[in-house]
Amino acid sequence: xxxxxxxxxxxxxxxTAPVLVVRSFEELQQRASEARGKIxxxxxxxxxxxxxxxxxxxxxxxxxxxGAVAALVRSITPFSLRLPHTGGMSYADxxxxxxxxxxxxEDAERLQRWQERGQQTxxxxxxxxxxxxxxxxxxxxxxxxxxxxxxxxxxxxGHLDSWDVGQGAQxxxxxxxxxxxxxxxxxxxxxxxxxxxxxxxxVNEENGLAGAKNYAQRHRSELAKHVLAIxxxxxxxxxxxxxxxxxxxxxxxxxxxxxxxxxxxANQIISGGAGSDVxxxxxxxxxxxxxxxEASKYFWFHHTAADTVDKVNPKELGQCAAAMAVMxxxxxxxxxxxxx
Amino acid sequence: xxxxxxxxxxxxxxxTAPVLVVRSFEELQQRASEARGKIxxxxxxxxxxxxxxxxxxxxxxxxxxxGAVAALVRSITPFSLRLPHTGGMSYADxxxxxxxxxxxxEDAERLQRWQERGQQTxxxxxxxxxxxxxxxxxxxxxxxxxxxxxxxxxxxxGHLDSWDVGQGAQxxxxxxxxxxxxxxxxxxxxxxxxxxxxxxxxVNEENGLAGAKNYAQRHRSELAKHVLAIxxxxxxxxxxxxxxxxxxxxxxxxxxxxxxxxxxxANQIISGGAGSDVxxxxxxxxxxxxxxxEASKYFWFHHTAADTVDKVNPKELGQCAAAMAVMxxxxxxxxxxxxx
Numbered sequence: 098x099x100x101x102x103x104x105x106x107x108x109x110x111x112x113t114a115p116v117l118v119v120r121s122f123e124e125l126q127q128r129a130s131e132a133r134g135k136i137x138x139x140x141x142x143x144x145x146x147x148x149x150x151x152x153x154x155x156x157x158x159x160x161x162x163x164g165a166v167a168a169l170v171r172s173i174t175p176f177s178l179r180l181p182h183t184g185g186m187s188y189a190d191x192x193x194x195x196x197x198x199x200x201x202x203e204d205a206e207r208l209q210r211w212q213e214r215g216q217q218t219x220x221x222x223x224x225x226x227x228x229x230x231x232x233x234x235x236x237x238x239x240x241x242x243x244x245x246x247x248x249x250x251x252x253x254x255g256h257l258d259s260w261d262v263g264q265g266a267q268x269x270x271x272x273x274x275x276x277x278x279x280x281x282x283x284x285x286x287x288x289x290x291x292x293x294x295x296x297x298x299x300v301n302e303e304n305g306l307a308g309a310k311n312y313a314q315r316h317r318s319e320l321a322k323h324v325l326a327i328x329x330x331x332x333x334x335x336x337x338x339x340x341x342x343x344x345x346x347x348x349x350x351x352x353x354x355x356x357x358x359x360x361x362x363a364n365q366i367i368s369g370g371a372g373s374d375v376x377x378x379x380x381x382x383x384x385x386x387x388x389x390x391e392a393s394k395y396f397w398f399h400h401t402a403a404d405t406v407d408k409v410n411p412k413e414l415g416q417c418a419a420a421m422a423v424m425x426x427x428x429x430x431x432x433x434x435x436x437x
Numbered sequence: 438x439x440x441x442x443x444x445x446x447x448x449x450x451x452x453t454a455p456v457l458v459v460r461s462f463e464e465l466q467q468r469a470s471e472a473r474g475k476i477x478x479x480x481x482x483x484x485x486x487x488x489x490x491x492x493x494x495x496x497x498x499x500x501x502x503x504g505a506v507a508a509l510v511r512s513i514t515p516f517s518l519r520l521p522h523t524g525g526m527s528y529a530d531x532x533x534x535x536x537x538x539x540x541x542x543e544d545a546e547r548l549q550r551w552q553e554r555g556q557q558t559x560x561x562x563x564x565x566x567x568x569x570x571x572x573x574x575x576x577x578x579x580x581x582x583x584x585x586x587x588x589x590x591x592x593x594x595g596h597l598d599s600w601d602v603g604q605g606a607q608x609x610x611x612x613x614x615x616x617x618x619x620x621x622x623x624x625x626x627x628x629x630x631x632x633x634x635x636x637x638x639x640v641n642e643e644n645g646l647a648g649a650k651n652y653a654q655r656h657r658s659e660l661a662k663h664v665l666a667i668x669x670x671x672x673x674x675x676x677x678x679x680x681x682x683x684x685x686x687x688x689x690x691x692x693x694x695x696x697x698x699x700x701x702x703a704n705q706i707i708s709g710g711a712g713s714d715v716x717x718x719x720x721x722x723x724x725x726x727x728x729x730x731e732a733s734k735y736f737w738f739h740h741t742a743a744d745t746v747d748k749v750n751p752k753e754l755g756q757c758a759a760a761m762a763v764m765x766x767x768x769x770x771x772x773x774x775x776x777x
Contacts, residue, residue: 178738
């Protein structure tokens, strides 16, 4: 059992209460009268991250509205070896800030089975999670200055921070390395594109996006000349292409460039949101992209003690770096600007 | 980190010593002079269980011969989510009984990397594993008495005990259920074969085979009339057939019966050893079998906290039970004896 970001510490002696297991927010609403004074467990099978993670993010607030004294969340993963997955959560201003923790899929299923056979289970929840004061930290920035238009910028990036239970090798150490490698490959090949290629390793993606928000603020006068911002934050697996959010004319260009990656089957361009950090630049009109990869195992490791470097296949990491390097280099070097 | 069966408890304050990581017994021999006073870690990648488990079984004894103060073993698994795997081990009479524990694949690989970059790592090993006094326990036996030759016995079995870190759902709860189901299916279908079909749920497979050894002793006068003994102890996955150890004429019969299971692709008969329990009956001439299954994931769960009931696919469990029921029923009901 692990604390989640933003959780309120429980008293030293813990909270002991009966557990109510629900499969959805709808079931909680139907059984709201049973939730009062209990620990509500959201035992929701993984369907798709964006959908299932709502229970980690909003579970405590929804449980509190029904009078629960704490919330538990089944770890957000399609596969478990008795491993809890942590991650961000938030409270509602209108609801009591009750403690919230993630438990393993196996333990959630066991509590479900006990409930279904009519057994009332008491849970003792003891956590030591707490917020510390913020400390000063930094994005890491490096660049190859453009040979013709050094003030125009193609940004490649990953995020430096990770959940402390593991090493953050997939989320997002590999993304940082890919972006770093993209610059290193250009440098090694003696390539200096027309525009500047800037590497940014974002700090604090997981817990508030302070690095990206700060960048968007400090560099706001340059954002009109940010031609494209790419992030990799879906792990270092076999690359399949990129998401893209920008104008249709820009998309056409990006698809043409993507076709250069057909040889490694990384040529798909999918409309849709990009990594959380580069999304902070989108409101200023910056076209944004995220590297997409074969994603079937990413959430096996995500936000766990098992997100370790042995999970990264060096060949796949290299292919990701190559895909990012090609996209960044060609956009940075083509004579025409990427249309906004 | 988990204690292994048979480990000697460390002192309350633990053992603190530098670690020496080796990839094989051969490497330990080459570096024997470095091992003295150290904690030796066997970081051996999983190849095949029978081969790799030698490091869990003999690692402590081999390390002790080189003067090591404790042994660590990389968990015996092809895939890890930071989960330690426990299991049996043994000491050599000629070597000091040093403590021994399993660590995760990830942690073993990390210690290897640190060693390879020239870093000396201190490990503090603190364990509370100990032997308690044996207590009386029992095999569970049930049978459908044969309608013509009730003194001739076809035995179906699994083992009741498991490593206490998990539930033992795959090792070997499912095997017990399969054997139980084989009898239940016959009973439900109103089938009473010529010979007796006896269910045995063995106790103490994991830690000395006391149940099977006791059975072999107490029932020794009946063993000449044990026509066949089947065990399931490789998990409840898609069945592929059976191993068989017995005479060539018997093997021919068993292959013919196995062909009845072609419809569920469970018709392979492979020469080779059977489950550890029924192997105790083999010296008396009893032909023995083990149900074989699609085994790619069994060792992901084996001897861990993740060997829980959610890992068992009910359909696959049912197919295993069907395969065992068919084999046991036909051998028990055919007019001719199974040749020895």
